[in-house]
Amino acid sequence: MIKSKLVNLLNEMTLDEKIGQLVQISGNFFLEEDNVQTGPISNLGMCENMIYKVGSILNIVGAKNVITVQNKYLEKSRLKIPLMFMADIINGYKTVFPIPLAQGCSWNTEVVKRCAQISMKEATIAGVNVNFYPMVDLVRDARWGRVMESTGGEDTYLNEIYAKVLVNAIQGDDISQEGNCAACIKHFAAYGAVESGREYNKVDMSERELRQYYMSAYKAGIEEKAKMIMTSFNIVDGIPATINKWLLREILRAEYGFDGVVISDYSAIQETIAHGISIDKKDAALRAINAGVDIDMQTNVYSNFLKELVKEKVLDISLIDEAVYRVLKLKNELKLFENPYGNANIEKEKKILLSNENLEEARKLTSETFVLLKNKQNVLPINKNQKIALIGPYADNFAITGEWSMFSERENIVTIKQALEERIGKENILYAKGSNMLTTKEMNYILKADGKELLKNGEELKTQKKYLDEAMVVAKKADIIVLAVGEHYKQSGEGNARVSLRIPKLQQKLINTLRTLNKPIVMVLFNGRPLVLEGIENKVDAILEVWFPGTEGARAIWDVLFGDENPSGKLNMCFPEHEGQCPIYYNQYNTGRPNINNLRFESRYQDASIYPKYPFGFGLSYSKLEYRDLKLSSTILHKGKNDKITVSVTIENCSNVDAKETVQLYIQDLFGSVVRPIKELKAFKKVLIKAKGKTKIEFEITEEMLKFWNRDLQYISEEGEFKVYIGCNCRDCLEGKFELI
Ligand code: NOJ
Numbered sequence: 004m005i006k007s008k009l010v011n012l013l014n015e016m017t018l019d020e021k022i023g024q025l026v027q028i029s030g031n032f033f034l035e036e037d038n039v040q041t042g043p044i045s046n047l048g049m050c051e052n053m054i055y056k057v058g059s060i061l062n063i064v065g066a067k068n069v070i071t072v073q074n075k076y077l078e079k080s081r082l083k084i085p086l087m088f089m090a091d092i093i094n095g096y097k098t099v100f101p102i103p104l105a106q107g108c109s110w111n112t113e114v115v116k117r118c119a120q121i122s123m124k125e126a127t128i129a130g131v132n133v134n135f136y137p138m139v140d141l142v143r144d145a146r147w148g149r150v151m152e153s154t155g156g157e158d159t160y161l162n163e164i165y166a167k168v169l170v171n172a173i174q175g176d177d178i179s180q181e182g183n184c185a186a187c188i189k190h191f192a193a194y195g196a197v198e199s200g201r202e203y204n205k206v207d208m209s210e211r212e213l214r215q216y217y218m219s220a221y222k223a224g225i226e227e228k229a230k231m232i233m234t235s236f237n238i239v240d241g242i243p244a245t246i247n248k249w250l251l252r253e254i255l256r257a258e259y260g261f262d263g264v265v266i267s268d269y270s271a272i273q274e275t276i277a278h279g280i281s282i283d284k285k286d287a288a289l290r291a292i293n294a295g296v297d298i299d300m301q302t303n304v305y306s307n308f309l310k311e312l313v314k315e316k317v318l319d320i321s322l323i324d325e326a327v328y329r330v331l332k333l334k335n336e337l338k339l340f341e342n343p344y345g346n347a348n349i350e351k352e353k354k355i356l357l358s359n360e361n362l363e364e365a366r367k368l369t370s371e372t373f374v375l376l377k378n379k380q381n382v383l384p385i386n387k388n389q390k391i392a393l394i395g396p397y398a399d400n401f402a403i404t405g406e407w408s409m410f411s412e413r414e415n416i417v418t419i420k421q422a423l424e425e426r427i428g429k430e431n432i433l434y435a436k437g438s439n440m441l442t443t444k445e446m447n448y449i450l451k452a453d454g455k456e457l458l459k460n461g462e463e464l465k466t467q468k469k470y471l472d473e474a475m476v477v478a479k480k481a482d483i484i485v486l487a488v489g490e491h492y493k494q495s496g497e498g499n500a501r502v503s504l505r506i507p508k509l510q511q512k513l514i515n516t517l518r519t520l521n522k523p524i525v526m527v528l529f530n531g532r533p534l535v536l537e538g539i540e541n542k543v544d545a546i547l548e549v550w551f552p553g554t555e556g557a558r559a560i561w562d563v564l565f566g567d568e569n570p571s572g573k574l575n576m577c578f579p580e581h582e583g584q585c586p587i588y589y590n591q592y593n594t595g596r597p598n599i600n601n602l603r604f605e606s607r608y609q610d611a612s613i614y615p616k617y618p619f620g621f622g623l624s625y626s627k628l629e630y631r632d633l634k635l636s637s638t639i640l641h642k643g644k645n646d647k648i649t650v651s652v653t654i655e656n657c658s659n660v661d662a663k664e665t666v667q668l669y670i671q672d673l674f675g676s677v678v679r680p681i682k683e684l685k686a687f688k689k690v691l692i693k694a695k696g697k698t699k700i701e702f703e704i705t706e707e708m709l710k711f712w713n714r715d716l717q718y719i720s721e722e723g724e725f726k727v728y729i730g731c732n733c734r735d736c737l738e739g740k741f742e743l744i
Contacts, residue, residue: 495531
């Protein structure tokens, strides 16, 4: 539709019709057969005449559902403006990929891109028009349950790179085409910095810190023309992000030039009342529309109060028109006026969802997301003649797709035991569950939060001893123990903040018991956040971090354990030594007392080091690599002259195994007008280094890499001395020095 037609359409709309476009509700309201008026509408408290005017639908997927709802809606709608269907397709639709935090550990943009592209291919034929993804919040505190949704983890640069890759992978060149849809960046802004890692909590920091670390990934996504952005639940500098005019109008619209749609997070506008700012829903509606929120997700705040505000002349209709136009424009870009079903296609669903191609590719991509944290005496890869005892609550468990995989079915997921059976035959399997996942108390916490029936106290005691005994019987017959353990999948994700980052107690007992046999133990770890492995790490010989690896995860695990694939993942968030260190991240500032030869008054803890157990960028492989000869083409970089320094290292693969190595470049600004971090990632390259081969890796250092936000909030570089580090993680690096003059 051409622009003038879109404007005509806007002019034809009644005020109610306009307001409807700014409202999003759950599609169940249309799918439920019983009387829409008594059930769903009254639950939401939305005026009855608004229901067939709403502009978009949340989390209804599947071509048949989408087509049914669209038809029902259009039949009753006066102007026949189609609904937009939005959903959270985070790490896959039917074919589920590793959780985003895991994908980010690939340090391979192609892996992240392909996971998103295949997910979008499946989701768009299932009718999705807008994906509430990517989440680009910077995450530095593993207590926060939602770190699992981040690809960039604790690092600003990595986060920016992935934000761009994901927006492009989701949107492609044309959002109306099959395989593409609109990307919704979230959660604007700084949601990852919630105090104490507690969900929905406050965020407060200097504007300089906010810009330096937290804002740039949102900006990067906007520069790639993301069509939508979602406001966050948290406050920023005392004002909830959802009604924060400074954030939404001054920064997002004016400074970043964002002209897409702003949507609130789920009921976030209404929640500004609980925050203690808006005095009632009407006030909340006024504040949100004034701040620039176009769509109200899943409350009646806009639907029931905007009209009154216009009638009372408190709200200028132009603000509504502006918001409605943005929504219509997006529908037009999706070509929904020409074809209201978008790419929803029942026939294609049968062919494409979970197709062999998708699954095969998923298996390959998945193995690149695993991080080998420990491999004592090269206990891995497992020798194919060794007898394996497969033990643990994750060994024969379908729940390996993570908190967000709400559209996948368990029958499509292969368990680790099933995948091993495929390789060595059912008759050769030595398996025991070994332990319950959680105690009754821990499990009941999860069940209660989900409104489910609780277990009786001490329920696990009935089975725990039996599981443990069975595990010992099985383990005694084996040469090597593969132990599949970790967090319950509902211990990470939204609303699942934790103060303990340890493997659940019952499973710790299992590990300790098996240790007494003195057989090699390979721990395969399932979790949605970095864990504290104190007291466990030293009991096992190898640790393979597989996060929540998805539909093909189990097959990919054996590919790596048997050495068909060489692990190449590296951590995008460090593993703390202790929870008390959180938030912990590599690019900290030096204190005035970092290392002063006087322990008593040094910046430290009495009962833990200040360093993580496994640092950012860390990950082993089956190869043995040596970094040497860091060389700079010059030690001077000229300011304002587009100058470059080439820095190189030589990496030798001293093993018989080809390696995929992520080479990381960090820079430190030694003296600045504001304190600068001890190291910042500025570039990386993932390269293949052949067995017994040698490669020279080069990077270019430019002035752009040295820029930062100064006290006056200018993004600048400053003359002076810098250190450059190249290494296999943020800790183990070669270093050199140069000057910007
Ligand atoms: C709340 C979450 O914070 C957000 O990430 C998600 O997109 C919406 N719910 C919609 O499901």
